[in-house]
Amino acid sequence: MIYVGVSACLLGQKVRYDGGHKASDFCQHELGRHVEYLPLCPEVGVGLSVPRPTIRLIGDVENPRAVVQKTGEDLTSRLEQFANVRSEQLATLSGYVLCAKSPSCGMERVRVYEEDSNANVKQGMGIFAKRLQEMFPAMPMEEDGRLNDPLLRENFVLRLYVYAEWKQLTENMTKGILYTFHARHKLLLLAHNQAVYRELGRELGELDDVTQAFLDYYILRLMTALSKPASRKDHTNVLQHVQGYFKQHIDSSSRVELADLILRYHHGEEPLAAPLTLMSHYLKRFPDPYLESQSYFHPYPDDLRLRYGL
Known part of the structure; x- marks a missing residue:
């Protein structure tokens, strides 16, 4: 709970x-x-x-x-x-x-x-x-x-679920658990702050021991980065990044359909939920362990329908 x-x-x-x-x-x-x-x-x-x-x-x-x-x-x-x-x-x-x-x-x-x-x-x-x-x-x-405000509402609930997941892990935190947590939220972080995405990735790669000081630093840096709502440009960057995972699996007409839907989202003609729904459909047909682990696709319960207003 x-x-x-x-x-x-x-x-x-x-x-x-x-x-x-x-x-x-x-x-x-x-x-x-x-x-x-x-x-x-x-x-x-x-x-x-x-x-x-x-x-x-x-x-x-x-x-x-x-x-x-x-x-x-x-x-x-x-x-x-x-x-x-x-x-x-x-x-x-x-x-x-x-x-x-x-x-x-x-x-x-x-x-x-x-x-x-x-x-x-x-x-x-x-x-x-x-x-x-x-x-x-x-x-x-x-x-x-x-x-x-739909953007601020979605952002608050997104952060709420990331922080709740973190709190469930902290009592038994190890380097492996920390890496898995960070990997799960990589696309989400990429959408909100590319600089912090790169910096935290580098710092985790250089990490020797998981100290409480580093854990406090890490979660504050992550939550601060996520506190700024992602723009359409930032989401588009992530969507186009994910699009590359499907290129070898879907036919040319499907690739065009997905690319067009991402651009229509970018121009404000479709909500974020539209390209994400199509990607979720492809992910069921062509499973990918990395993408399936990403919180970006389902950061909170779908019935809140928060991405239909973005």
């Missing part, structure tokens, strides 16, 4: 400052079919009521304080501690979906106010979200609002 943290309000729990919620259809009814959630509300978790006075981020953008607007009570350390005391529970997670704009959970563009003023800039990060990122820098994190 894949465990995912989520702001409790996104699952319909009425824990927001105004007594309401921000239920996410995707979290509840789509992703929720495949994961088990850990719903948390840091503000309720530190003892605040529902409803409750508004909290603001105040001061320095990089290190703001979370302050109750009416009373001036500083909640910063309590919100940070909320993450600290749950570190073992949070360590079981493979990803986290956060509530946008929240002074505790917002991942980006949270308002930070000047002292004793309504002047503000949208450049902050929620106190709990920031501490969570500090504790687990490689863990995929995303905001509910950004998940409405």
Whole structure:
């Protein structure tokens, strides 16, 4: 089972400052079919009521304080501690979906106010979200609002499944297991970051011992590379690379059909799912152990249909 943290309000729990919620259809009814959630509300978790006075981020953008607007009570350390005391529970997670704009959970563009003023800039990060990122820098994190973007939604779920697979392996990691994991995700990495694809491949080739320091470095580098959604140009490069595996097996008309479909995807006339579906068909007819091992073709459950919007 894949465990995912989520702001409790996104699952319909009425824990927001105004007594309401921000239920996410995707979290509840789509992703929720495949994961088990850990719903948390840091503000309720530190003892605040529902409803409750508004909290603001105040001061320095990089290190703001979370302050109750009416009373001036500083909640910063309590919100940070909320993450600290749950570190073992949070360590079981493979990803986290956060509530946008929240002074505790917002991942980006949270308002930070000047002292004793309504002047503000949208450049902050929620106190709990920031501490969570500090504790687990490689863990995929995303905001509910950004998940409405098909490209960002697909990218988050892709990273979630790669990270979940990694977490299942780390307790018994050996050089051989690490190499197999990396090989399985090579095409995926190639689609997202060619430079890191080359660099990690070289570093693994030169690796003598699998140390914890290298494992921490490796997974952070991999997840950071995957965090940038792949472009049509990048996907086209991978698709044309894979196309070469089938040239000796399919006839000339089929080669033309596949090449044309890849170009139509490249020009935005077809979704990514179109050439991948045809390649999966050829792969069943002409099995190839390397391609069959690649997560690129099925990085997450097909019924999420995330690549039909790309």
